[in-house]
Amino acid sequence: YARVVQKLGFPAKFTEFKIQNMVGSCDVKFPIRLEGLVAQHGQFAHYEPELFPGLIYRMVRPKIVLLIFVSGKVVLTGAKDRKDIYDAFECIYPILKNFRKK
Numbered sequence: 001y002a003r004v005v006q007k008l009g010f011p012a013k014f015t016e017f018k019i020q021n022m023v024g025s026c027d028v029k030f031p032i033r034l035e036g037l038v039a040q041h042g043q044f045a046h047y048e049p050e051l052f053p054g055l056i057y058r059m060v061r062p063k064i065v066l067l068i069f070v071s072g073k074v075v076l077t078g079a080k081d082r083k084d085i086y087d088a089f090e091c092i093y094p095i096l097k098n099f100r101k102k
Contacts, residue, residue, distance in 0.1 A: 021078060024085040028072040028093065031101040037068070041095070057092065064088040068096070 005012040034055045038047040047055040054075075057066040062084040067075040074092070079085045 019080060022080070022082065022085060024076045024079070024089070026074050026076075026089065028074060028096055030072050031070055032068060032072055032096055033099045033101050034068065034070055037095070037099045059088050059091065062087050066092060068092075070101075072096075 002012040002014050034047050034049075037057075038045040038055055041057070044059065045055055045057045054067040054069045057068055059066060063078060064076050064084055065078045066088065067077070074089070074096075076085050076088050079088070
């Protein structure tokens, strides 16, 4: 909003802001068996395909929520910095490989 205020002729600056949420997305390039993943990782995963097509995986460390789709697309959200997104993906990728559809 500072740019809009500046265009109106008022001196506005961004001060004391902080990043609240970062989102990343990727494609692991293989389909994933979500039913098997939720069966073995039930304490972290929630999957109800009648309500939402993706599996919701709540990672504890780093504290990130992942939306994992059968297609292999993954959305990572809730990060405070970029490193959290990379760390979460490095943690989940070996798990996803175990549930690769044959």
